[in-house]
Amino acid sequence: MNAKPNVTDEHASPRPLRIAVVGGGFTGVAFIIHTILATRPAAGTTSAARLHFDLVERSAEIGRGVAYGTRDPLHRINVPSDRMSLLGDDPTHATRWLATHGKLKPGDTDANGHHYVSREAYGAYVDATLRDTVTAEGNRVHLTRWHAEATSVHLDGAARTVTLDTGASIQADRVALCIGHATPVLPCDVPDSVSQDPRFVQNPWLPGVLEHIASHRSVLIVGTGLTMADCLASLLARGHRGAITAISRRGLLPQPHGVFWSAADFLGDAPAPTSVRALLKMLRARIARDKDPYGWQPAVDALRFDLPRIWPALPKKEQRRVVRRLLPFWDVHRFRIAPQVHDVIHAAISKRNVIVERAGMTAIVAAHDGLRVTLARSLGETERRTFDHVVLCTGPSRDVFANPLLHSLRTEGLARADRAGIGVDVSPISQLVDSEGKVVDGVFVLGPATRGTFGEMTGAPDIARHIERLLKDAKTSILGACRREQTTR
Incomplete structure (x- = not known):
């Protein structure tokens, strides 16, 4: 009998594309979801890329990170749920899921019908959307979870190896x-006697950490942003009677919401300004135009949506002026x-x-009667005061390279x-840029670490839309062959 010839099956599935995802918070989940959606078969076809994700995340839960890991129902998302959908073409996706799964609670809805649900509820939505998206793909998509931290990325030709602190390594395309x-960065040197003192709260997100503060005790909150707001909401809801003092260098508080605006029409037909002075002039003119009857919020939102055009046009010196002088003011108006x-x-x-x-x-310093704090005020004035408790709400550090992997x-x-x-340099399609200004093939940085390149990349909606655009508009660059090219910086 003649032996059968060796025949390759034309319909055999190709090797899956292996993608290592470092970070399992909102950004990592959004990236996985949109990668899956972007590689689904086109209408009228049945073939689609097979994907294998290696997700590296130390935390027990996926999709929550710091922002959505809290279990306190008083800690709310600061944007209505209809603007927090993971899917850009389905703005009510989050709201429908929250309603269907009983996550909309009394008190979540404001007078205008907007839902500000708990951060815990929104985190559950993010996690469920990932699970549903992966499950819907059957054998096409495989997800491996690594409970670890990535310590290095090594490149050897087309091979990319991610090393973990457990000693394991991941091979990826x-x-x-x-x-x-x-x-968050410490505002000053904190001696061990203070850092180990239960009266000093370095991480206000730890479960139950604020419950140990007796209602009659005095509290100093360092920071006046959104983290401070959540801490205050928790303390006040428990009937705290003691004096509460909140400090920051500028004393700025998060601003309230007004009319929501989604049109990216800040510039119109005008060229992007090339100086901070010109940008502020345009912003003030826009606020003056819209203030009656809409208020200042639509002007800020319009600027936000046009930042991809505006930010790159500012010279390096002007960008650093924004960071040094204006960023705190922008943050309290942008993150309401x-x-x-x-x-x-x-x-x-x-x-x-x-x-x-x-x-x-x-x-x-720690003392028997409390924590003695030195406060610095304007004109070099200082003051020493004693508080029963000190809670740090200083927000994230701007030094992204404090991260061991970066x-x-x-x-x-x-x-x-x-x-x-204020971040990691990346190309317009979020490829990592090396010390010589060249893109690093096949390595991408997404999320808050890229804020300095794109002007804004902090809020969940901005991150999700950015990832979605990249995967739709530049799919061959992210999922296909990546070409090493000189950046235009």
Whole structure:
């Protein structure tokens, strides 16, 4: 009998594309979801790319990170659920899921019908959407979970190896660094005697950490942003009677919501400004035009949506001026507060139950009667005061290279800081840029670490839309062959 010839099956599935995703918070989940959606078979066809994701995340839960890991129902998303959909072409996707799964609670909805649900509920939506998306693909998509931290990325020709702190390593065709916000920085040197003192709360997101503060005790909150707002909401809801003081260098509080605006029409037909002065002039003119009857919020939103055109046009010197002088003011107007939280906090401020001061903390020591803090004010003035408890709400550090993996990449010459000095330099399609200004094939950085390149990449909706656009408009660059090219910076 003649032997059968060796025949290759034309319909055999090709090797799956292996993608290592470092970071399992919102950014990592959004990337996986949109990669799956972008590679689904086109209408009238049956073939689709097979995908294998290796998701590296130390935390037990996926999709939550710091922002959505809290279990306190008073900690709300600061944007209505209809603007928090993971899917850009389905704006009510999040709201429908929340309603269907009983996550919309009394008090979540404001007078205008907008839903500001708990951060925990939104985190459940993110996790469920990932699970549903992966499950719907059957054998086409496989997801492996690694409970670890990535310590390095090594490139050898077309091969990419991600090393983990467990000693294991992952071989990948593509690497997506979905690293979240940098760890909050301490406002001053904190001695061990303070850092180990239960009266000093370094991480206000830890479960139950604020419950140990007796209601009659005095509290100093360092920071006056959205984290402070969540902490205040928790303390006040428990009937805290003691004096609460919140400090920051500028004493700025998150601003309230107004009319929502989704049109990217800030520039119109005008060219992008090339100086901070010109940009501020345009913003003030737009606010003056829209203030009656809409208020200032639509002008800020319009600027936000046009930032992809505006930010790259600013020279390096001007970008750094924005970071140095204007970023805190932009943040409190851009990242506004849920109306329920706003009403509670401002009622407490008006009653003097909460006092907001302009000051910085420059020293802290532990004493038998409390924590003694040195406050620095304007004109070099200092003041020493004692508080029963100190809670840090300082927000993320701007030093993204404090992250061990990013630090390793920069040390190896595979990464550098962006022009604004607040993140990792990436190409227009989010490819990592090395120390010589060349893109690193197959390695992408997504999320907050890229804010300095794109002007804004902090809020969940911005991150999701950015990832969605990249995968739809530049799919061959991200999922196909990546070409090494000189950036235009």
